[in-house]
Amino acid sequence: MTDDTHSHWSQETRAIRTGHQRTAEGEHCEPIFPTSSYVFDSAQEAADRFSGETQGNIYSRFTNPTVRTFEERLAVMEEGESCVATSSGMSAILSVCLALLKAGDHVVCSRSVFGTTVVLFEKYLSRFGISSSFVSLSDLSAWEQAINRHTRLLFVETPSNPLTELVDIQALAQLAHSKDSLLVVDNCLCTPILQQPLKLGADIVVHSATKYLDGQGRCIGGAVVGNKKQVGEEVYGVLRTLGPSMSPFNAWVFLKGLETLAIRMKAHCENAQYLAEWLQAQDDVKQVHYPGLASHPQHHLASTQQTAAGGLLSFELNGGKQAAWDLIDHTRMLSVTANLGDVKTTITHPASTTHGRLSEEQKQQAGISEGLIRVAVGIEHIDDIKADLCFQ
Ligand SMILES: Cc1ncc(COP(=O)(O)O)c(C=O)c1O
CATH class of the missing domain: 3.40.640.10 (Type I PLP-dependent aspartate aminotransferase-like (Major domain))
Structure with missing residues (x-):
């Protein structure tokens, strides 16, 4: 194509x-073509389409x-x-x-x-x-x-x-x-x-x-x-x-x-970079995982393999599960939902949701700690996103 x-x-x-x-x-x-099937001019045309002799629409399960x-x-x-x-x-x-x-x-x-x-x-x-x-x-x-x-x-x-x-x-x-x-x-x-x-x-x-x-x-x-x-x-x-x-x-x-993908991705990446840097400076945050940070172990690979670091980050809180749940429960604007890639910022506690079915050992192997929070950073104003994350 x-x-x-x-x-x-x-x-x-x-x-x-x-x-x-x-x-x-x-x-x-x-x-939008809301049609399940397509009409042929003649029996011959129908036969030719079905046999593959000629190209064209037959039925919307196919094309x-x-x-x-x-x-x-x-x-x-x-x-x-x-x-x-x-x-x-x-x-x-x-x-x-x-x-x-x-x-x-x-x-x-x-x-x-x-x-x-x-x-x-x-x-x-x-x-x-x-x-x-x-x-x-x-x-x-x-x-x-x-x-x-x-x-x-x-x-x-x-x-x-x-x-x-x-x-x-x-x-x-x-x-x-x-x-x-x-x-x-x-x-x-x-x-x-x-x-x-x-x-x-x-x-x-x-x-x-x-x-x-x-x-x-x-x-x-x-x-x-x-x-x-x-x-x-x-x-x-x-x-x-x-x-x-x-x-x-x-x-x-x-x-x-x-x-709108290109301009959205640019905005997602800019917001994620700001947020990652800000999170790194918070006392309650033990570690931030984001390829756009110089501290990320594969920062160099990210900057050569990708044109920008992406819209998703995660961070670990010192206070474990209770601190993670408290932070999530105190948000007023961020959406507590597991989807990602939305213009609306979403926040998730992976250990009890997306990775909740894993055993303790599997979680440990995958690096999913109880204090880990994932944010799929949206394109709202960065100040509003930061303000919604209330570190006590
Ligand atoms: C990386 C990745 N691949 C595939 C899927 C599955 O996509 P869908 O929910 O559209 O079936 C998801 C869904 O969350 C995903 O995050």
């Missing part, structure tokens, strides 16, 4: 201008013009050949696995990924003969050791949520390819504005569009981006058959989200 017409455009322009084929009505805004506009736009922004939109971020990850793995295959996954992704690998894919191992995100030697002759896929999120740990995508892609495996990157936290994993050697990018791509907490959706064979044919085949398709209305909301 990436073509010469768009390759010279900046990300800001691609996010606004790519994908829309204006109809005979001359509309300026991308139209829809509004969804296609979103897919083309995101493909161009991630610099991939093909994009398949899905009904959620989880169905994007599931579709990749069903398309590219089979019984007997093995997956190596970062320990610091979204909890439901771990459940997908451990509980569900294992039932179909796909095994998985979990390793520390930034430890390349641990990745190498975990790979065996059945390994087909490495899966990461970078930076991780909530501790903002990174992995060197280029180095991990090289390792994956030297072992005949694919590297899949969940680029939900960075978006293509801050990081383009395919350009760094990753094979596939997945998104939860629910987060920054929407940006205003309205719709659930996802996407897979990669090459024509793996994504355009294999992942698309899964979507067409199993049906986790994106609705045209949601695709339209995500298109509108993409149009």
